[in-house]
Amino acid sequence: MEHNCANSFTQDMRYPFDARAVAKRFRHAAIFGALDSLNPGETMAFVNDHDPLPLLAQLQQRYGAGIEIRYVAREPGNIAIDFTRCA
Numbered sequence: 001m002e003h004n005c006a007n008s009f010t011q012d013m014r015y016p017f018d019a020r021a022v023a024k025r026f027r028h029a030a031i032f033g034a035l036d037s038l039n040p041g042e043t044m045a046f047v048n049d050h051d052p053l054p055l056l057a058q059l060q061q062r063y064g065a066g067i068e069i070r071y072v073a074r075e076p077g078n079i080a081i082d083f084t085r086c087a
Contacts, residue, residue, distance in 0.1 A: 013041060014082075019048040028055060035059070035067065038085040045072075046081045059083070 015034070022030050034044055051074065059067060065086065072080040 014043045014045050016045045017047070019046060019052070028058070031055065032062070035063070035083060035085070038083075040085050040087040043082050043084040046079075046083055048079045048081075049077055051079050052081075 015038070017031065017034050019027055019031065031046070038044060056069060059069065068082075068084040068086060070082045070084070072082055074080075
């Protein structure tokens with residue numbers, strides 16, 4: 001599911017998002033809102049306790065090539081994904 005964005009980014013363009021701290025009924029809406037607010041080249045550093053495969057499918061459908069999805073950690077109980085907006 002990776003896409004190579006031509007944009008570069010620096011550490012100050014990374015925004016943490018801990019999904020574990022968001023109530024489940026609001027989680028997807030909060031994630032979409034956070035991603036919609038990113039500018040091209042900015043990254044949301046997403047953390048969760050489970051692999052959000054249905055969410056990833058929704059993101060691919062909604063953003064297509066407009067978002068890069070890169071796993072940073074993929075272990076039981078520890079999922080970290082960088083979502084980077086592309087131009």
